[in-house]
Amino acid sequence: MFECFRGGAGEVLPRADYLADFNRVHKSGISLLAKIERGQTFKEQGSPSWDAFASGDWAGALRLIEEERDSVAAYFRDAAQRDLVFRRVRVVEFPVSPYLQWEMNVFRVRSELGEEIRVLDARKISDLEREAPVPEVIILGQAVMYAVIYDDELKGAGARRFTDPDQVSRTSREFEALYAMGEGFPEFFEREIAPLDPPTVCRPLTDDCWPLTADR
Template identity: 45%
Template sequence: MLDLLAPDLDPEQGDRLTRTAYKQDFRQREDAVSDGSSWKLERRQHFEEQGSPSRDALRRGDWEEALRLLADRRDTLAATAEEDERRGYAFHRVRVVESPLTPYVQWELHSQRQRAEYGQRIRVVPAEQVAASEDTGLLPEVVVLGGRTLFQVLYTEAGVANGAIRYTDRDLVERWEKYIKALYAVGEEVISYFDREVAHLDPPTLSAGRE
């Protein structure tokens, strides 16, 4: 278990953004980062992502189509990797996993393994590593951009994106970046985790129209 505790987040200290405003602000701030890095913590085990044909196929229970559609984006991933290298930008992800894997996380790990093949820095940590910080509930979904901005990404109970809260207090941003970096340091590279824990799994079974 990681000894370092996650910092608190007080919504009153941030700016509430709608989903559209968040996407626009995120894009602008990320594009402005050069010769720097960003850090993302993914904790929830289920999301209802929108705008992803592969995710839609998973929702329908068409596992082969979901994986085929992931494979179709390799050119896009290669172009993104080339652009990130050009501007000296590195995006890091920490994916917290519970066992057994939910259908969503099983699908996402296929996606993340593919991303890692194109240079994205992704590591996996078991939920036990963050238990010390979850006495009162699950950790939030957090992204720290360029050491300057922290977004707490919000979701409905069902896992549908619902905007974000933006924080710019330098001390808070630095403490969250330190926490995510500490998780990343004890995490396992997603490729080795996937090859050992995920590659052999049967297609996920969806029950009652849910994952």
């Protein structure tokens, strides 16, 4: 699976060019936005909630997620009017990383408002990942797909762009296979995420870690 993403194939787009191309295709009348997420920790540029999480303010991070509910709802209302479906496969390793615990709370809101999310235990795809992890992929309709590129700090740095119709079609089928293997998001969240204590984060460039609390 996902053979076309190996070996650095695809047209490399810097972050600004990738975002511009993504937005152009996203507005072009596509019917499906499909995404696979595999990494267990990232740095989210431009997210106030992630900034609060990373600084140790867990209560603030959760509050800021809820404050974005109206804007997220507006996005999914617009998507529904355009007959655009947003599907996501989120691969999860255990124990759940602090980042994933934060992200799952973001997804809780998105799931409630219209995003179709399924969670896939990484152990179920160990046979598929003998040579390499499944890629971080975004598929926009039948037109284009991207393999997201991250820099050494785990920030989004751009993407590799693919437009070959056969590659897009094949990857879409492979996405659907993973999606079918996953578990519904609400069930996963209630069982694995909701009972967790606030996560622990580490200071950058040190080994010092501390639990996230409301007063940090």
